[in-house]
Amino acid sequence: xxxxxxxxxxxxxxxxxxxxxxxxxxxxxxxxxxxxxxxxxxxxxxxxxxxxxxxxxxxxxxxxxxxxxxxxxxxxxxxxxxxxxxxxxxxxxxxxxxxxxxxxxxxxxxxxxxxxxxxxxxxxxxxxxxxxxxxxxxxxxxxxxxxxxxxxxxxxxxxxxxxxxxxxxxxxxxxxxxxxxxxxxxxxxxxxxxxxxxxxxxxxxxxxxxxxxxxxxxxxxxxxxxxxxxxxxxxxxxxxxxxxxxxxxxxxxxxxxxxxxxxxxxxxxxxxxxxxxxxxxxxxxxxxxxxxxxxxxxxxxxxxxxxxxxxxxxxxxxxxxxxxxxxxxxxxxxxxxxxxxxxxxxxxxxxxxxxxxxxxxxxxxxxxxxxxxxxxxxxxxxxxxxxxxxxxxxxxxxxxxxxxxxxxxxxxxxxxxxxxxxxxxxxxxxxxxxxxxxxxxxxxxxxxxxxxxxxxxxxxxxxxxxxxxxxxxxxxxxxxxxxxxxxxxxxxxxxxxxxxxxxxxxxxxxxxxxxxxxxxxxxxxxxxxxxxxxxxxxxxxxxxxxxxxxxxxxxxxxxxxxxxxxxxxxxxxxxxxxxxxxxxxxxxxxxxxxxxxxxxxxxxxxxxxxxxxxxxxxxxxxxxxxxxxxxxxxxxxxxxxxxxxxxxxxxxxxxxxxxxxxxxxxxxxxxxxxxxxxxxxxxxxxxxxxxxxxxxxxxxxxxxxxxxxxxxxxxxxxxxxxxxxxxxxxxxxxxxxxxxxxxxxxxxxxxxxxxxxxxxxxxxxxxxxxxxxxxxxxxxxxxxxxxxxxxxxxxxxxxxxxxxxxxxxxxxxxxxxxxxxxxxxxxxxxxxxxxxxxxxxxxxxxxxxxxxxxxxxxxxxxxxxxxxxxxxxxxxxxx
RNA sequence: GGGCGGUUAGCUCAGCUGGUUAGAGCACCUGCCUUACAAGCAGGGGGUCGCAGGUUCGAGUCCUGCACCGCCCA
Numbered sequence: 024x025x026x027x028x029x030x031x032x033x034x035x036x037x038x039x040x041x042x043x044x045x046x047x048x049x050x051x052x053x054x055x056x057x058x059x060x061x062x063x064x065x066x067x068x069x070x071x072x073x074x075x076x077x078x079x080x081x082x083x084x085x086x087x088x089x090x091x092x093x094x095x096x097x098x099x100x101x102x103x104x105x106x107x108x109x110x111x112x113x114x115x116x117x118x119x120x121x122x123x124x125x126x127x128x129x130x131x132x133x134x135x136x137x138x139x140x141x142x143x144x145x146x147x148x149x150x151x152x153x154x155x156x157x158x159x160x161x162x163x164x165x166x167x168x169x170x171x172x173x174x175x176x177x178x179x180x181x182x183x184x185x186x187x188x189x190x191x192x193x194x195x196x197x198x199x200x201x202x203x204x205x206x207x208x209x210x211x212x213x214x215x216x217x218x219x220x221x222x223x224x225x226x227x228x229x230x231x232x233x234x235x236x237x238x239x240x241x242x243x244x245x246x247x248x249x250x251x252x253x254x255x256x257x258x259x260x261x262x263x264x265x266x267x268x269x270x271x272x273x274x275x276x277x278x279x280x281x282x283x284x285x286x287x288x289x290x291x292x293x294x295x296x297x298x299x300x301x302x303x304x305x306x307x308x309x310x311x312x313x314x315x316x317x318x319x320x321x322x323x324x325x326x327x328x329x330x331x332x333x334x335x336x337x338x339x340x341x342x343x344x345x346x347x348x349x350x351x352x353x354x355x356x357x358x359x360x361x362x363x364x365x366x367x368x369x370x371x372x373x374x375x376x377x378x379x380x381x382x383x384x385x386x387x388x389x390x391x392x393x394x395x396x397x398x399x400x401x402x403x404x405x406x407x408x409x410x411x412x413x414x415x416x417x418x419x420x421x422x423x424x425x426x427x428x429x430x431x432x433x434x435x436x437x438x439x440x441x442x443x444x445x446x447x448x449x450x451x452x453x454x455x456x457x458x459x460x461x462x463x464x465x466x467x468x469x470x471x472x473x474x475x476x477x478x479x480x481x482x483x484x485x486x487x488x489x490x491x492x493x494x495x496x497x498x499x500x501x502x503x504x505x506x507x508x509x510x511x512x513x514x515x516x517x518x519x520x521x522x523x524x525x526x527x528x529x530x531x532x533x534x535x536x537x538x539x540x541x542x543x544x545x546x547x548x549x550x551x552x553x554x555x556x557x558x559x560x561x562x563x564x565x566x567x568x569x570x571x572x573x574x575x576x577x578x579x580x581x582x583x584x585x586x587x588x589x590x591x592x593x594x595x596x597x598x599x600x601x602x603x604x605x606x607x608x609x610x611x612x613x614x615x616x617x618x619x620x621x622x623x624x625x626x627x628x629x630x631x632x633x634x635x636x637x638x639x640x641x642x643x644x645x646x647x648x649x650x651x652x653x654x655x656x657x658x659x660x661x662x663x664x665x666x667x668x669x670x671x672x673x674x675x676x677x678x679x680x681x682x683x684x685x686x687x688x689x690x691x692x693x694x695x696x697x698x699x700x701x702x703x704x705x706x707x708x709x710x711x712x713x714x715x716x717x718x719x720x721x722x723x724x725x726x727x728x729x730x731x732x733x734x735x736x737x738x739x740x741x742x743x744x745x746x747x748x749x750x751x752x753x754x755x756x757x758x759x760x761x762x763x764x765x766x767x768x769x770x771x772x773x774x775x776x777x778x779x780x781x782x783x784x785x786x787x788x789x790x791x792x793x794x795x796x797x798x799x800x801x802x803x804x805x806x807x808x809x810x811x812x813x814x815x816x817x818x819x820x821x822x823x824x825x826x827x828x829x830x831x832x833x834x835x836x837x838x839x840x841x842x843x844x845x846x847x848x849x850x851x852x853x854x855x856x857x858x859x860x861x862x863x864x865x866x867x868x869x870x871x872x873x874x875x876x877x878x879x880x881x882x883x884x885x886x887x888x889x890x891x892x893x894x895x896x897x898x899x900x901x902x
Numbered sequence: 903g904g905g906c907g908g909u910u911a912g913c914u915c916a917g918c919u920g921g922u923u924a925g926a927g928c929a930c931c932u933g934c935c936u937u938a939c940a941a942g943c944a945g946g947g948g949g950u951c952g953c954a955g956g957u958u959c960g961a962g963u964c965c966u967g968c969a970c971c972g973c974c975c976a
Contacts, residue, residue: 029938245976421976464906468974471905475975584973616972651915651927655907657972661914663928666941673941681938725916729926737943744937830944837933837945844936874936887923 027683027788036676036781038641045780046185054099054801055190057106059569067103068576069095070557070606071191072589073110073199076176077117080183082660083582085633087612089649091580092189093720094610096776099190100804106573108195108560110204111180113173114489115549116234116427121176122168122488129157130165130487140164162487169488173200183633188642188779190800197559199552200490204559205518208552209493211596213511215442220599221482223440223506227328227335228481230435231425232353236485237439238425239478239548242588243432248422251415252320255396257281258299258403260306265293266412268320270420271330272396273355273389276303276377279343280326285311290323299403300325301410302395303360303373310341329434331423332477349433351485355380355388376401385433438506440483440492440545444595448473454594454604461610461718462655465583469594472587480592482548489546493519495526502537510540514564554592557605576606583611583655610718613657631660643778644668650777653721671728672781675774678736679785682767685747690757692813694746695864697762699821700739701813703730704769708805711773720776727773735766738826745871769805818861824889825865825872828852831892832873839896846897847875853883854890862890 049055057066069091074084099105123129127145140160160168177198184191197203215221228237250270258264267281281298283290290309297306307325314333315324326337328345337343344364350356360377361370376395380388395401396411403410423432444451451473460466483492493512496504510526512519521542525531533539555563561573575597581589590609597605637645647668652658692701707730711723743759746752768790775782779800786799796802816822832850836843850873854862859880862869870878873894885891 035941462907467906471975475905477976587974614973653916656915657908659914661928663914667927670941674939677939677942679938684938719918722916722918725926736938740938741936741943748937833944840933842934842936843943845934 026686027680029680029684032680036673036784038643038672038780039638041784042186042188042642042780045783046188048783049190049798049800050193052797054798055105055107055192056194057192058104059572061104063572065102065104066106066572067095067098068106068560068573068578068606069108070560070576070579070593071107071109072581073112073197073553073556074180075115075117076111076113076173076180076198077121080179080633081615082631082633082636083615084183085187085636085645086615086649086652086658087580087582088184088189089187089646090610090612090654090720091578092187093646093650093776094578094580094715094718096190096779096800097715097720097723097804099800100772100775100802102803105190105192106195106560106576107190107192108197109181109184109189109191109193110196110556110559111173111177111198112549112553113169113177113198114200114546114552116236116486118169118173119165119486119488120427122165122172123157125172126168127154127157128160128165128168130162131159134159134161134164136161136163140167142168165487170200173198183637186634186637186642188646190779195560199549199559200488202518203562203565204552204555205490206565207555207559207563208490208547209512209517209519210514210564211551211555211558211600212493212547213514213517214600216511218599220443221440222443223438223483223509225436225438225506227338227434227436228439229423229425229432230351230437231428231430232349232351232433233428233430234425234486235351237437237481237483238428238432239481239550242426243423244426245421246424247419248431249417250420250422251417253393253396253415254321254412255301255325256403256407256410256412257301257325258407259293259309260297260299262404263293264404264407265290265298265323266321267323267325269325269330270418271327271389272392273380273385274327274330274348275300275325275392276380277327277329277346277348278305278307278325279328279346280307280337280341281309281323282312282315282326282337283309283323284315284317285313287315287317287322293323299368301403301407302376302392302401304368304403305360305366305373306368308341308343310337312337328436331434335434345436347436349385349435351435351437353384353430353433355383355385357381372401385431439481442480442482442595442599444480445476445478447595447598448476451591451595451598454598457604458594458606459608461608462653465586465609465611465655468583468586469590472591480548480595482551483545484548485544486546489549490518490552491520491522492543492545492547493517493521494543495521495529495540496543498535498537498539498541500537502535504541509543550588550592553589554596556593557597558600570601574601575604578608578610579606580610580612582614584614586611608718611655613652613655616657616659636665640665640669641672641780643672643780646777646779647671647724650724651721654718668778671732672778674732674736675771675778675781675785678731678740679767679771679788681740682763683785683788685760685763687747687760688753688757690754690761692758692761692765694755694758694762694868695816695818695821696739696742696825696868697758698814699816699819699825699865700734700762701765701810702816702819703734703822704766705807705810708769708773708809709807712804712806723773724777727770731770731774734822734826735770738829739763739766739822742825742829742865742868742872745874746868765809769809772799772802772805775799775802817864820858820861821865824858824861825869827858827889828854828862828865828869828892829872831888831890832869832894835892835894839894841894841896844874847873848877848895848897850875850878851893852878852880852890853885853893854880855885856882858889 095107126142252268253272254266256266293309294311298309360367360373367373380391397409399409452470455469494509526540529540557576561570562568593605644665648664714722746755746759749756771782783799
């Protein structure tokens with residue numbers, strides 16, 4: 024074989040030149056493409072996470088997407104036909120919020136569409152308080168802007184993925200707002216509806232007043248907030264009184280009951296009677312409940328529609344009336360005391376007080392109500408004192424927020440669609456157990472979440488940029504919709520928008536007319552669509568349906584914080600639609616923490632931009648960093664590791680040049696040291712393959728790196744350097760060169776998933792032509808069978824003994840301040856009786872490595888080491 | 903308050919089913935231009951493995967409790 028002409032290669036490897044060149048070649052060769060003709064058992068299928076397109080590019084993305092690519096590249100070299108798509112999750116609130124910020128606009132669904140509307144971008148440096156009032160635009164204009172923004176964001180992500188060298192099949196690209204995804208999400212809805220898993224109900228739901236939308240349990244987070252207990256005196260119908268404590272005095276008008284613990288002696292006598300509220304003088308029932316905590320506040324509390332989740336429960340269990348005072352926009356709505364459902368013992372007083380808070384926000388209303396409570400005239404009793412007892416007592420308490428919102432969640436009653444899951448907890452837990460979780464303890468998180476689920480999955484959102492719920496409603500003579508019997512489209516009409524397409528059996532002119540029809544205005548929760556990523560990838564019930572070939576998938580890579588959402592909903596969908604698991608494995612990446620072990624986030628200002636990182640160190644070095652972190656483990660961001668990765672790339676380049684530039688005769692691997700080295704190499708292959716099979720890529724990297732740097736370049740290569748040029752030993756020379764090439768070929772392939780550019784560069788110099796395989800990334804992963812023709816060493820310790828012997832020489836040279844290449848006049852080994860016979864088998868290579876012709880070996884005390892060396896340097900002329 | 907994970911060298915991390923003197927890289931010190939690589943090579947110093955008990959011939963590893971950090975949930 025022709026050696027590589029080293030002088031023709033650049034002295035240094037330049038990633039910024041090589042990486043784009045190799046990416047173009049991989050694309051041209053199509054080595055990342057899925058081949059639909061090959062059978063399932065040869066295929067490896069990835070359920071790639073679709074990143075939130077309007078989210079910021081983050082080092083965390085680079086980290087976790089590299090992890091999945093490592094697994095994919097390993098499987099590709101194992102000969103698997105890879106299905107590795109990429110989607111963009113672009114519908115939903117993050118996009119809407121970005122559009123609002125980028126263009127300073129708000130949407131009003133009642134505004135007419137303006138086809139030629141031009142909206143200017145806001146200077147991103149403008150402070151929020153300096154911005155003019157947002158421009159109000161129609162819903163359709165707003166959606167147009169969403170498409171513009173997401174298209175830009177997707178390009179940014181795609182560029183990043185390409186820079187990083189992800190081996191994604193770009194033929195399999197989709198967006199969760201495109202027609203394929205919309206059609207499949209709507210099909211999912213129809214299928215679940217037909218199977219009886221979906222219902223809609225007028226029910227209290229958690230509501231974000233700023234976004235004006237319902238939110239699901241999974242989107243809620245608790246935040247610690249300042250609040251205050253207000254002690255308020257109520258009356259009783261027989262002239263008595265008691266004091267309740269509440270943090271929400273503004274909801275006094277929504278009070279529908281009074282509750283205390285059944286064993287609480289203080290209030291036992293009140294159960295069954297009516298209480299009279301102050302300010303409005305509304306009679307409400309007093310009832311016992313185990314859920315009341317006698318230690319909290321005064322032990323007796325007011326039940327409102329609705330202050331929190333337990334209010335909802337009491338409202339249901341006690342069949343209490345509904346008195347909703349808060350509107351969808353978070354403002355207090357109007358109503359009249361004295362009317363049905365708003366009975367009062369003094370309607371005039373009630374109306375006068377209530378009128379003061381109508382149209383106010385929650386905080387304003389609270390202040391007004393507290394002032395009203397200070398007035399004796401507002402007592403529940405004709406001759407009582409001020410209902411507010413003492414001053415409000417401050418406290419810290421957990422308040423529920425929508426995770427993307429800034430105002431506390433309220434509970435409002437409105438019509439929402441739900442997927443029934445609470446009756447399927449056991450089945451869903453069992454499904455989770457049919458999946459292998461990496462690391463295994465993550466499966467417990469899934470089970471805990473599923474077991475503690477408290478609400479069905481609310482899937483409707485009152486948003487604009489999302490997948491429309493495919494339903495119409497008949498309107499009665501008054502124009503009121505009949506929600507009990509929705510009209511659903513047939514499957515051939517999907518994807519569709521009920522707000523623009525006409526319900527079957529009606530004319531478009533009947534939209535919104537009495538006796539006509541109305542479209543469902545709501546869209547799906549974004550998880551409703553993204554939980555179908557396997558079905559979208561496999562094109563469920565669409566042209567080119569490959570569900571039979573691609574479902575269930577092999578692996579779902581994702582972050583551990585979305586086990587309760589993405590993993591959970593995907594498992595639920597697969598269970599309900601297909602009675603199966605969506606995939607056989609889940610691999611969970613950890614998080615990137617900043618050096619202070621805090622989660623990196625935009626708000627902390629500690630985010631490192633991934634593009635700058637890739638430009639500075641190169642993709643191979645960045646991938647090295649990601650590959651050195653185990654699955655599931657949170658990792659502190661450490662720029663030192665990039666430098667280590669970059670050095671590895673340089674080392675590979677130089678070692679590759681050296682090995683492949685050796686000229687010599689072709690030949691068998693015969694020498695003892697060479698056979699012993701091959702035995703070590705074979706063991707490395709077995710260990711790294713086993714590690715990858717368990718998704719433990721970081722162990723594979725560590726083993727390969729240690730072997731390459733220490734065993735291969737520092738030891739084997741130095742031991743045989745002289746022999747590769749030995750004119751008088753053609754057979755030994757051929758053996759050394761063959762071993763070097765085998766060692767390089769194998770380690771390059773073991774490194775290939777981690778550092779794809781440099782390894783393919785080295786591969787291209789001779790191995791590509793030799794094997795007929797263009798790219799290392801479609802070459803065979805090394806296996807033990809490759810070494811079957813090479814005889815085992817006479818002694819399994821030969822390689823270790825040779826390394827220890829040369830180490831003893833180096834130590835002696837260092838102690839004398841000599842350079843490693845300094846020729847020795849004499850070299851004398853002392854060693855233990857067991858090791859000396861082994862040393863004799865490799866003594867020629869050791870002597871060559873030490874650069875001496877005169878080596879002696881004696882048994883002697885070595886002070887715990889295998890060998891010690893005594894050396895005399897050859898005299899050197901002064902330079 | 904519950905669940906899960908973590909705590910090993912100055913820093914970032916390995917250490918798989920308990921078994922010689924606890925490892926690596928970075929950083930630090932010393933020496934070396936050696937025909938692939940000074941972005942390199944060689945040698946060296948540095949750890950009572952969070953704390954307290956327990957099981958065992960033997961514990962970084964298993965058990966109990968505690969402390970601190972993180973995530974998820976209530």
